[in-house]
Amino acid sequence: MGLLDGKKAVIFGIANERSIAWAIAEAFRKEGAELAFTYANEMVEKRVRPLAESLGVELVLPCDVTDDGQIKTVFAEIGKVWGGLDSLVHSIAYAGKEELRGSFLNTTRQGFSLAMDISAYSLIALAREAAPLMNGRNGSIIAMTYYGSQKVFPNYNVMGVAKAALEASVRYLAEAVGPDGIRVNAISAGPLKTLAASGVGGFNQIASHVYDKAPLRTNIEQSDVAGAALYLCSDLSTKVTGGIHFVDGGYNIIGM
Numbered sequence: 001m002g003l004l005d006g007k008k009a010v011i012f013g014i015a016n017e018r019s020i021a022w023a024i025a026e027a028f029r030k031e032g033a034e035l036a037f038t039y040a041n042e043m044v045e046k047r048v049r050p051l052a053e054s055l056g057v058e059l060v061l062p063c064d065v066t067d068d069g070q071i072k073t074v075f076a077e078i079g080k081v082w083g084g085l086d087s088l089v090h091s092i093a094y095a096g097k098e099e100l101r102g103s104f105l106n107t108t109r110q111g112f113s114l115a116m117d118i119s120a121y122s123l124i125a126l127a128r129e130a131a132p133l134m135n136g137r138n139g140s141i142i143a144m145t146y147y148g149s150q151k152v153f154p155n156y157n158v159m160g161v162a163k164a165a166l167e168a169s170v171r172y173l174a175e176a177v178g179p180d181g182i183r184v185n186a187i188s189a190g191p192l193k194t195l196a197a198s199g200v201g202g203f204n205q206i207a208s209h210v211y212d213k214a215p216l217r218t219n220i221e222q223s224d225v226a227g228a229a230l231y232l233c234s235d236l237s238t239k240v241t242g243g244i245h246f247v248d249g250g251y252n253i254i255g256m
């Protein structure tokens with residue numbers, strides 16, 4: 001018997017086999033969930049389709065989260081095919097490369113808006129469409145965040161501000177959908193080598209610092225995040241909502 005037997009989950013943010021969202025997909029499938037994937041554009045689609053096939057996932061839909069029309073279409077399709085939804089995984093972030101190096105003072109108005117739109121507002125937009133499908137099913141919404149929301153990390157810059165907005169949105173959304181029995185949480189993952197991370201200048205330096213200083217003296221792996229996601233989307237966590245759950249080897253508790 002799997003922890004997610006009978007559950008239906010839609011996963012946003014698989015870019016390749018190193019994506020956190022992909023590790024979550026593999027873990028969810030293994031525990032019995034039925035899955036749907038989305039992709040941001042045709043380039044990503046080429047990588048996502050074979051991955052979907054390898055897990056027997058048939059619902060694979062386009063969704064650039066800056067487009068409300070595409071978001072509506074995804075959830076309309078899910079409603080038509082599944083008749084409801086149990087879990088939504090938001091594993092999406094974007095900021096222009098030039099915003100993720102050098103001084104935060106150079107953050108542009110346009111770069112700020114785009115990072116906020118894709119990395120934070122999109123959670124609200126997705127939750128609004130998902131919530132009606134989750135009614136009465138112990139629904140769970142999860143998002144991925146990083147400690148750069150609370151503390152300053154070199155080059156993380158505008159993404160730190162976007163993650164702070166994302167984390168606040170998790171709390172406000174948890175209150176908004178709580179009366180329908182839907183919970184909303186975020187996982188704050190330690191540094192992981194993915195496409196998104198390669199955009200952040202000095203990533204290796206951050207990862208090796210965490211390795212040296214975290215209580216567990218290690219970096220995390222994608223599967224560690226998937227374990228926490230499994231808990232948060234299973235019935236083991238039906239009374240857990242509005243929280244930021246660290247999966248970082250304990251790095252966040254260290255002062256010096």
Ligand code: 0WD
Binds near residue numbers: 040
């Ligand atoms: O160290 C890390 N890798 C950490 C990542 C530590 C802590 C948190 N996170 C977060 C990220 O900020 C993000 O929210 O985890 C989430 C997933 O990131 P990831 O797995 O590290 O990165 P990646 O495999 O690149 O997936 C992010 C994907 C995009 O990938 P690309 O590389 O193609 O930009 O987000 C998706 C896209 O697939 N994405 C979009 N999806 C829909 N519409 C859009 C968009 N407009 N833009 C980006």
